[in-house]
Amino acid sequence: MWTILTSICTYKIELEPILRMNSIKPDPRLIPRFNIDYYTGDFLSSMLHLEKKPDVDKITNLFADVSINYTNSGRTSLYIILKALNLPENSNIGVSLYTCPSDFDAIIHAGHNPVFIDIEPDNYTLDPQDLNKKIDDLAAVVVVHALGRPADLEGILKVAGDKPVIEDCAHALLSRYKGMLVGTIATAGFFSFRTGKYISAGEGGMITTNDLQLASNIENEIEKLQLPSITDEIKHATITYARSLLYHRPWFGLFSLPLGSRIEDKIDIMNKRSFSKTKIRNTDLHVITKKIKDFQGKVDKTRDNSLYLIEQLKGLDLILPFERSETYCNYFLFPIQFKNISVRDNLSEELRKAGFDTVMLFSATPEIAKLSYGYEGDCLATENVAKRLLVMPNHYTLRKKELDKICNIIKNCI
Numbered sequence: 001m002w003t004i005l006t007s008i009c010t011y012k013i014e015l016e017p018i019l020r021m022n023s024i025k026p027d028p029r030l031i032p033r034f035n036i037d038y039y040t041g042d043f044l045s046s047m048l049h050l051e052k053k054p055d056v057d058k059i060t061n062l063f064a065d066v067s068i069n070y071t072n073s074g075r076t077s078l079y080i081i082l083k084a085l086n087l088p089e090n091s092n093i094g095v096s097l098y099t100c101p102s103d104f105d106a107i108i109h110a111g112h113n114p115v116f117i118d119i120e121p122d123n124y125t126l127d128p129q130d131l132n133k134k135i136d137d138l139a140a141v142v143v144v145h146a147l148g149r150p151a152d153l154e155g156i157l158k159v160a161g162d163k164p165v166i167e168d169c170a171h172a173l174l175s176r177y178k179g180m181l182v183g184t185i186a187t188a189g190f191f192s193f194r195t196g197k198y199i200s201a202g203e204g205g206m207i208t209t210n211d212l213q214l215a216s217n218i219e220n221e222i223e224k225l226q227l228p229s230i231t232d233e234i235k236h237a238t239i240t241y242a243r244s245l246l247y248h249r250p251w252f253g254l255f256s257l258p259l260g261s262r263i264e265d266k267i268d269i270m271n272k273r274s275f276s277k278t279k280i281r282n283t284d285l286h287v288i289t290k291k292i293k294d295f296q297g298k299v300d301k302t303r304d305n306s307l308y309l310i311e312q313l314k315g316l317d318l319i320l321p322f323e324r325s326e327t328y329c330n331y332f333l334f335p336i337q338f339k340n341i342s343v344r345d346n347l348s349e350e351l352r353k354a355g356f357d358t359v360m361l362f363s364a365t366p367e368i369a370k371l372s373y374g375y376e377g378d379c380l381a382t383e384n385v386a387k388r389l390l391v392m393p394n395h396y397t398l399r400k401k402e403l404d405k406i407c408n409i410i411k412n413c414i
């Protein structure tokens, strides 16, 4: 009880300044952009399995022939991979600018420097041509399969040559490139199961690699991390549950959104810039193994919703997502790019008034990278996209009549 109260109080205190700036009217109908896939049953069953080793067979079978390791988060996983690569200290690591700044933190925590690479504006993923201009100064490259969209791995691996390439699959569980699961193609990959990702477990990170020597180094690095205590497990699962309640109807529209300006901020509310590196928690791994069983069905439904939105919106003056040939996109997020910033901002407002939350994903990353990570302003496609992109609700829980309503509002605003 105490943990729930502290969680809610911390939440409130952190959001106080935003509340003053924001005048969003409380609306219990509001559908969150992110589907927080964590419910009472998840909380209770993780509590019942506090000390039981989770059965990871489903995951191991899915990623057959690949070494798998776990940590407490995606950012810790990237940190561990970079440590395990034994690169010289202060190496330059290329990373797509269109991503979560926690990637930059992981690079810095591992003792290296992020070097920002631009994106291909139609796919939101690392541009091999920009990489080619910068590759000589880099020791390794982090490729983000942003929004669940597989990057041009063939082009990137060709430019990278012998240099290690790490796949950031935080959004891309089950996405495929030329038939292969992303995360199994380059030197190593990592996934995130933080609340708000396709599988919301609270936290949790997974590392994949085909390289046996690297896998052994990764295991050694993970051994150096602390094992979370039982008290930490209980506290963490309780906070995760409290947070998931706040992101479902009616509390999301009544309380969470009016108190915050963007879901991104709210999802990270107690993890912002935090970088605690531990082994994975039993409670998180338990939820991940439980959810992975029917995960493909959820991806199928989200894909159906996304393809329906594309069909209904085609022909309008906006840039819709599409699947490149030989790729399979899990459609974790559904981005629309607008020619005009004010159209995007107006649409976001209209959708919210009609009960649909949207998010301008990573819109602040170029600015944050300039202020805090030494970005010098040479990734123009990313900057342009960050100002024009809006992520729509498309998750598997949405019904056709809700999708139709979203489409009608878009048609009226364009």
Ligand SMILES: Cc1ncc(COP(=O)(O)O)c(C=O)c1O
Residues within 6 Å of the ligand: 072, 073, 074, 075, 076, 099, 100, 102, 103, 144, 146, 168, 170, 171, 191, 192, 193, 194, 203, 204, 205
């Ligand atoms: C693209 C991307 N990469 C990496 C991460 C880091 O994962 P985690 O939050 O589990 O550390 C996130 C999200 O938070 C992300 O969105």
